[in-house]
Amino acid sequence: MKVAIAGATGYSGLELIRLLHQHPQVKIHSLHRMQQGDAPLSELYPHLAHIYTDLFQPFDPEAIMAEADLLFFATPSGVTSQHAAPFIEADFPVIDLSGDFRLPKAVYEAWYHKPAAEPEHLEKAHYGLAENGGGSGATFISNPGCYATAALLALKPLAESQYSVNETVIIDAKSGLSGAGKNPTATSHFSRMNGNMQLYKPDAHQHIPEIEQQLQKWRRGFPAIQFQTSLIPVTRGIFATLYIKMGLDFSFKTFYSYYQQHYQQAPFVRVQPEGTLPELKQVIGSNFCDIGLVYNERTGWLTIVSVIDNLVKGAAGQAIQNMNRYFHFDEQAGLDFVPLYP
Ligand SMILES: NC(=O)c1ccc[n+]([C@@H]2O[C@H](COP(=O)([O-])OP(=O)(O)OC[C@H]3O[C@@H](n4cnc5c(N)ncnc54)[C@H](OP(=O)(O)O)[C@@H]3O)[C@@H](O)[C@H]2O)c1
Structure with missing residues (x-):
């Protein structure tokens, strides 16, 4: 099968190249950079020298649809919506890594502060959380955000259960x-972030409505979330800590075995052995989401820790998992590798 990648010069696009390169059923047919520039890929990114040099082609929807079987958009929000129409109208398979097709128009515009895609195009998109049927809906798959993936996988068993959740998570x-992404800013400058930590976009991160929307689908009336995001001085990884008030009348043992059971058939979600919590380095470079739980009998609060590699399970890896599911390949094809350690 042949795939095309738009936004191939960005971090998520490069991760798609890295992972698809060793996928047994896929050949990367063309790369599209969307903005100006004509330097060969291996000049921009020497780690690709002698592997990929000259796959850049102009972004021509007709040519892509004629020559490839699937297009990945690894472009910033506000860009996919400008280029996706011909593919949607032709019902051509697309997996979009941006946030452009995850939310209804008004919600998108309120949180992203940009014009949304056309409502009739938004309707064609299917939210592709892989462990929630991603890849098995429409031909246009909207890949979840990285924070949203870590948070939703942590909350799915709870939201789908009978356990009551009365307070904000x-x-x-x-x-x-x-x-x-690849462009440094004043906040992400090495000399500012090295040895530092900062909370950003307090109460305003654009993944909040995405998470709440999915929680409402699992359980109508699930309380609004209190969600904060911080930058830490590592290259890859999302470390999400979730606090949930379960009360003192709660059997952690029963919940734990229900939780483990929930993900027994999910090859990329590893629920930790009881009494242990995951750390970032055990998932880096891999498509795993590792989850651990502890319960405080004194306060009645449950803590869940969920870790992923933002560029793999949070972006390119989940997109490939959705592609595998959509094309009925083995779900683990091209993704069955050991995390990078140490
Ligand atoms: N980074 C992550 O961990 C992560 C995780 C999940 C989802 N995502 C989503 O994936 C998408 C790509 O993120 P990224 O981190 O890979 O970003 P990135 O490193 O900034 O790369 C963005 C890519 O899009 C292109 N691009 C930038 N501005 C453009 C414009 N105005 N018009 C057309 N193309 C443009 C860039 O082209 P040039 O090279 O020519 O500038 C580059 O190829 C985003 O929507 C992001 O939200 C990212």
């Missing part, structure tokens, strides 16, 4: 700097 999520 608190989500304190930290991300490595590659989450902000």
